Amino acid sequence: MAATNLFMELALAEARSAGERGEVPIGAVLVLDNTIIAKAGNRTRELNDVTAHAEIVAIRLACEELGQERLTGADLYVTLEPCTMCAGAISFARIRRLYYGAEDPKGGAVDNGVRFYNQTTCHHAPEVYSGIGETASADILRDFFQSKRSED
Numbered sequence: 001m002a003a004t005n006l007f008m009e010l011a012l013a014e015a016r017s018a019g020e021r022g023e024v025p026i027g028a029v030l031v032l033d034n035t036i037i038a039k040a041g042n043r044t045r046e047l048n049d050v051t052a053h054a055e056i057v058a059i060r061l062a063c064e065e066l067g068q069e070r071l072t073g074a075d076l077y078v079t080l081e082p083c084t085m086c087a088g089a090i091s092f093a094r095i096r097r098l099y100y101g102a103e104d105p106k107g108g109a110v111d112n113g114v115r116f117y118n119q120t121t122c123h124h125a126p127e128v129y130s131g132i133g134e135t136a137s138a139d140i141l142r143d144f145f146q147s148k149r150s151e152d
Contacts (some may be wrong), residue, residue, distance in 0.1 A: 004099060007031055007077040008133040011101075014041040014054065015079045015140050021046060025140045028054035028078040030062045030071065030095075037074065038062035054078060055086040059093050070094045079137040081108030081130065087116035091124045098126045101137025 007029050014027025018041030030038040040057035044050055055078055062071055075097040076090060081104040090098060100110070109116045110128055117125035 003034060004077075004129075004132060007036070007075075008079075008099065008101065010036070010039060011054075011077045011079050012133055012136050012140065014039050015137070018042045018054065019140065019144045025144045026054045026078065026080045028058040028076060030058045030074050030076050032062075032066075032071070032074040037065050037071075051085065053083065053086050055082055056089055059089055059095075063093070072096065075099065076126075077132070079133065080104050080141065081110050081112060083107050084109040084114055084116060090126060091116070091122055094124050095126050097129065099129045099132045101131070101133040102141065103130065103134075 011027040011029045014029065015025040018027060019025030023042040023045055027041045028039065029036060038058045038061035040054050040061060042054050043052040043057055055076065062074065063069055071093045073096050076095050077099045079101040081100050081102065082090060087109040103111060105112050111130055116122060117128065
């Protein structure tokens with residue numbers, strides 16, 4: 001469990017960095033054989049790319065690092081429940097385990113919304129562990145959006 005907490009702490013650090021850049025503060029860390037192969041925060045505004053969610057950026061970096069399209073055996077730590085797009089990418093990348101912090105009742109697609117991995121059309125479903133660093137993940141998001149509302 002200590003390694004799980006360490007990797008989620010690194011994902012939280014990526015989320016905080018994303019928030020400091022004006023991005024929605026979500027962070028992700030990809031781990032293979034207990035070694036970090038990629039980490040990222042949201043970059044949608046920076047790159048003007050709606051697909052540049054933390055999970056997608058981390059998957060792209062990891063695939064580039066390993067020189068392959070699949071991440072079989074890798075574990076993903078992300079601070080917020082993935083959306084449908086990210087859940088699909090996680091499935092296609094064949095990620096072994098997904099650990100996420102806060103649930104996303106509005107946009108999540110793992111335990112909320114479409115429940116992507118429960119669909120018969122899903123090719124690969126990772127093991128899912130939710131609530132890892134949940135309070136810290138939710139606090140980062142809540143603080144970010146409160147500060148944005150106070151700017152308006």
